[in-house]
Amino acid sequence: MLGVLRRKVACKANAASALEQGIRIVASRAFSSSGKEMTVRDALNSALDEEMSADPKVFIMGEEVGEYQGAYKISKGLLEKYGPDRVLDTPITEAGFAGIGVGAAYYGLRPVIEFMTFNFSMQAIDHIINSAAKSNYMSAGQISVPIVFRGPNGAAAGVGAQHSQCYAAWYGSCPGLKVLAPYSSEDARGLLKAAIRDPDPVVFLENELLYGESFPVSAEALDSSFCLPIGKAKIEREGKDVTITAFSKMVGYALQAAEILAKDGISAEVINLRSIRPLDRSTINASVRKTNRLVTVEEGFPQHGVGAEICASVLEDSFEYLDAAVERIAGADVPMPYAANLERMAVPQVDDIVRAAKRACYRSSSLAATA
Template sequence: MASGLLRTFTGVAKCARFGVQGPLSMRMASTKTMTVRDALNSAMAEEMDRDDDVFIIGEEVAQYNGAYKVTKGLLDRFGERRVVDTPITEMGLAGLAVGAALKGLKPIVEFMSFNFSMQAIDQVVNSAAKTYYMSGGTQKCQIVFRGPNGAAVGVGAQHSQDFSAWYGSIPGMKVLVPYSAEDARGLLKAAIRDPNPVVFLENELLYGESFEISEEVLSPDFTLPYTAKIEREGSDISIVTYTRNVQFSLQAAEILDKQYGVSAEVVNLRVIRPMDVNAIINTVKKTNHMITVESTFPSFGVGSEIIAKVMESEAFDYLDAPIQRVTGADVPTPYCKELEDFAFPDPDTIVRAAKKVLSIE
């Protein structure tokens, strides 16, 4: 027995020496990880447990467990009354769900892609977003529209648009854009409880990504406020971004630090509407330089709105250089993988923009 213990601890020591996680060191570590997919799934399951009025509706959400397996296991757990498969008709399923919300239920509508929400834009915008105002505050519409948004890999121009700016321009609508598992879980639970209509824009390429989470995040009572989060503290330049571009911005910040000695602050917006303007103002005051990063088209985008907010606030007086936007290309998204890669931000394009703002050769 003693020799067995000696071998175990010798193995752990070797693992630690070479930076490898051995079996025992894995058990001793307190850090937990969760994928974005599991974060979304658990958030919906807990809110359905909490409130019998919450139900899920969409194409293939039930028997197929969701096109991206985000609703996996929910049909078996809650049954056909609360996990509802529909025909391929976004206008129909969204209209049915909005009607249910107007009668007091709390639907979660899954669009297989937010590009398909264009088929239901009248239901989302005219019926869901505007009814509370047009009824003089007497008729609420508690509903969440969620699903993958923006480009994936090789899905063509008609399936690759980012709708952050589209829906962010609509009064009466809240628009959330999670990055991490913590974001996904906390923001989705908050959205489901929100008495207002919410558009919840996920990123398909983040579904399988794992993130460290705390015990607090696993609590059934965990929700997040609609505020931005500083993912990395910095003092020289602010990178304001959201969803998958947070990942690229963090990588760019590492490059800026190691190669140029630049301390970059990375701000994860998490919310497009209502935008956390105070967080944007505060980071500009801190670093005096800013770039924005998004995968939308450059015209009339989220970055344009952020810059306008800065220009219209006291933050403008703190700027030492013009703000630069890093965006998607001003073309329909290419199908060809090599061209598609050129069409969207990556760490290198973010670094170039930061160097330009800081006048680094």
């Protein structure tokens, strides 16, 4: 199958170099005031479409990505436009098609592998970690693996423990991977384009509950050359009293919390991490040195989480600037419950962030991390 895929695109391989010449990296900035809006779903779809159009080596593979147009309609219209050689439906065998994707990347193609949920990536984790992530190092830089593993990550609603886990910290701990977690439509477009163009394997963590949400997008973000830098966080809201870091859906919760805090006279700076690995330590630490307080927010498990890594980086780089102990907000340290009332208790809520920020601003003694 790899040979067939490679032969199909070999005659068009020169398009890749032309694409690389046209890459434009857009720095972190606020949203445009433009009235144009786009859903996260459409942002991902348009990014895939434009990258497939620009580079014939890009192809999509996964369960129901073709005829059904994706479980969440991210690949809508792509089979009709690019055909079954580049939009490949697979059997229900994540280990199988992830392995095929890694092999295709070894030969210079740029696969985008869709998992219906990142929980199912556990079936393919040997290929992701032992093959994709380690090959460049083990080959002394001779083998690049330009592959994207994407799909919904974290809690949705009423789908049970085996469909609700957040894998940001799992993959974020692995050398050789880049791990991205978009929040808005501009994030989704710019980061997915960057992931597809990157020479290394990228784990791209989306959120099912964000697919249908609309966000403002600038004319710049709608340009086909739009691309966001990997490893750069975005300050979504400036503040001076407390820094709140978050990623994916939790960014929205953090922004809501900041609005509530403002009514109580607390100015919160909200950082959208965007990139889990590499982590933008400089932006985080610069903010903490200004606000002197830190609250980290994530929906994953509290132990060995993304928040724990952020706390460690701040203690290493900016300890003397802290006026209060850091606060960690995370999901409960249990598998996700199925019952709606218990599910809500297991996932961070806006009120949790507000309370943690107030503790950070008003106290000097340390409390246990909030789950």
